[in-house]
Amino acid sequence: MTADATVTIGLLHPGEMGSSIGAGARASAVRVIWASDERSDATCTRAEADGFEDVAWLNAIVNQSQIIVSVCPPEFATEVASEVHALGFRGTYVDANAIAPMTSRDIAKIVARNGGNYVDGGIIGPPARQLGTTRMYLSGDSAPFVSQFFDKGDLEVICIDGGAGAASALKMAYAAWTKGTSALLANIHALALAEGVHDDLMNEWRQSQIELIKRSDEGLSSAAMKAWRFVAEMDEIASTFAGNGLPDGFHTAAADVYRRLADFKGHSNAPGGVELAQYLLRRS
Amino acid sequence: MTADATVTIGLLHPGEMGSSIGAGARASAVRVIWASDERSDATCTRAEADGFEDVAWLNAIVNQSQIIVSVCPPEFATEVASEVHALGFRGTYVDANAIAPMTSRDIAKIVARNGGNYVDGGIIGPPARQLGTTRMYLSGDSAPFVSQFFDKGDLEVICIDGGAGAASALKMAYAAWTKGTSALLANIHALALAEGVHDDLMNEWRQSQIELIKRSDEGLSSAAMKAWRFVAEMDEIASTFAGNGLPDGFHTAAADVYRRLADFKGHSNAPGGVELAQYLLRRS
Numbered sequence: 001m002t003a004d005a006t007v008t009i010g011l012l013h014p015g016e017m018g019s020s021i022g023a024g025a026r027a028s029a030v031r032v033i034w035a036s037d038e039r040s041d042a043t044c045t046r047a048e049a050d051g052f053e054d055v056a057w058l059n060a061i062v063n064q065s066q067i068i069v070s071v072c073p074p075e076f077a078t079e080v081a082s083e084v085h086a087l088g089f090r091g092t093y094v095d096a097n098a099i100a101p102m103t104s105r106d107i108a109k110i111v112a113r114n115g116g117n118y119v120d121g122g123i124i125g126p127p128a129r130q131l132g133t134t135r136m137y138l139s140g141d142s143a144p145f146v147s148q149f150f151d152k153g154d155l156e157v158i159c160i161d162g163g164a165g166a167a168s169a170l171k172m173a174y175a176a177w178t179k180g181t182s183a184l185l186a187n188i189h190a191l192a193l194a195e196g197v198h199d200d201l202m203n204e205w206r207q208s209q210i211e212l213i214k215r216s217d218e219g220l221s222s223a224a225m226k227a228w229r230f231v232a233e234m235d236e237i238a239s240t241f242a243g244n245g246l247p248d249g250f251h252t253a254a255a256d257v258y259r260r261l262a263d264f265k266g267h268s269n270a271p272g273g274v275e276l277a278q279y280l281l282r283r284s
Numbered sequence: 285m286t287a288d289a290t291v292t293i294g295l296l297h298p299g300e301m302g303s304s305i306g307a308g309a310r311a312s313a314v315r316v317i318w319a320s321d322e323r324s325d326a327t328c329t330r331a332e333a334d335g336f337e338d339v340a341w342l343n344a345i346v347n348q349s350q351i352i353v354s355v356c357p358p359e360f361a362t363e364v365a366s367e368v369h370a371l372g373f374r375g376t377y378v379d380a381n382a383i384a385p386m387t388s389r390d391i392a393k394i395v396a397r398n399g400g401n402y403v404d405g406g407i408i409g410p411p412a413r414q415l416g417t418t419r420m421y422l423s424g425d426s427a428p429f430v431s432q433f434f435d436k437g438d439l440e441v442i443c444i445d446g447g448a449g450a451a452s453a454l455k456m457a458y459a460a461w462t463k464g465t466s467a468l469l470a471n472i473h474a475l476a477l478a479e480g481v482h483d484d485l486m487n488e489w490r491q492s493q494i495e496l497i498k499r500s501d502e503g504l505s506s507a508a509m510k511a512w513r514f515v516a517e518m519d520e521i522a523s524t525f526a527g528n529g530l531p532d533g534f535h536t537a538a539a540d541v542y543r544r545l546a547d548f549k550g551h552s553n554a555p556g557g558v559e560l561a562q563y564l565l566r567r568s
Contacts (some may be wrong), residue, residue: 246478
């Protein structure tokens with residue numbers, strides 16, 4: 001099958017990441033629809049800029065789409081899947097969210113119970129606005145069917161083995177490092193500050209861990225602004241470790257750190273380094 | 285005061301790290317004594333090679349030393365300090381171990397109660413056998429007094445402000461990253477393996493996190509062989525975070541990871557990467 005306008009992809013929802021995923025399909029001239037009901041002005045603006053067609057309501061998406069792609073905060077992934085299937089969707093459902101493989105396999109059951117095809121997805125990288133930065137991993141029997149509609153845009157789509165849960169597990173394992181270590185780094189700054197040795201630690205890091213100095217300002221500031229939506233992702237990662245009999249404390253702690261930073265939601269900037277550490281300590 | 289043979293430093297004990305610390309003092313022609321009672325053949329060999337004088341018993345160290353330096357596994361730090369002071373030591377006591385600042389301040393009280401001077405120490409880097417690799421941080425009023433006896437060897441000694449606890453806090457904050465992230469890395473390998481996505485994760489890391497690929501074999505193998513003595517250090521780090529009202533789960537989890545690897549004690553090699561992951565999973 002060749003990607004063309006005879007396929008319609010329903011996008012839930014055109015946030016910053018979701019919109020870039022939809023743009024990946026638009027690059028292959030695929031029709032992408034979305035529903036503006038209860039969505040913000042910023043989402044409307046993004047959706048229009050990326051050439052998505054507004055069908056107003058979720059049931060129109062369900063009725064017109066052969067494929068629905070869910071890109072939402074992880075804590076809403078199961079609810080979104082349930083709503084879509086309660087409305088009678090029987091097409092191919094792609095959950096591309098940062099959820100535990102166990103959560104993904106639960107969603108697979110909802111899909112199967114309603115006669116649809118489930119594809120598990122995991123997105124690694126920033127919103128896909130530049131070739132080479134972002135990969136969407138897909139697993140499940142229908143993964144190749146979905147991937148063909150993304151072969152021309154900035155988003156690279158990679159099909160992997162393992163069925164439902166594999167792409168989510170890969171995402172969890174990947175983010176376990178990137179977001180887990182950002183939280184740890186913020187926590188260490190706070191500790192050094194609390195114990196009065198922050199300057200000494202920075203001097204030592206400058207000698208032996210220079211990459212941490214580089215990461216401490218811009219990297220932590222960026223993480224602080226996104227912290228509100230990292231909390232549930234850290235909980236999903238912790239569940240993934242626990243579900244495999246492995247220590248989960250790294251990510252229950254990371255969730256705690258991000259919870260303390262959740263007030264930076266919607267801010268156009270946040271402090272890094274020592275100022276972020278001061279903020280974390282005030283929340284303790 | 286100039287460093288010379290009129291000062292005697294007692295070394296507890298000449299393990300790999302401790303012996304290199306003593307060698308730092310020997311480079312300034314300081315007399316370094318140790319006690320072979322209950323110590324291994326390997327320790328005797330090291331002590332002789334580094335030119336330390338064997339005075340056989342702990343009470344001879346206490347009677348002959350102006351400075352005693354404790355370098356031992358963190359779980360024995362308080363016990364060693366208690367023994368030395370129960371024998372009547374009133375000189376300058378340096379605890380250079382990887383202990384929480386709270387533990388260090390408890391030891392400071394033992395020293396003060398017995399009329400001695402306490403210097404807190406924290407060692408960062410491998411055993412000091414090469415200039416530029418290893419720094420011993422010291423804090424407390426007598427830190428400059430101690431540091432003068434280490435000005436010629438491979439060990440760099442740095443005095444910092446903050447009194448008892450500062451040097452230990454710096455060590456905790458430093459090791460929180462280095463050893464904490466090694467444990468996290470091993471845990472992630474195990475997770476990816478358990479979920480059947482290890483090859484996919486390695487492919488992704490090769491593209492976007494190449495430094496983790498490099499760290500995964502040699503770095504994790506080295507950590508596994510030392511895991512048995514990292515357990516108590518992770519516990520001390522966790523206590524340091526908790527004592528400052530910060531999340532401690534990163535390091536309670538790291539302690540769990542290292543506990544599972546403790547059987548590699550005394551091995552001349554240990555697996556890294558995927559084989560270490562298999563081992564961790566079998567212990568879950």
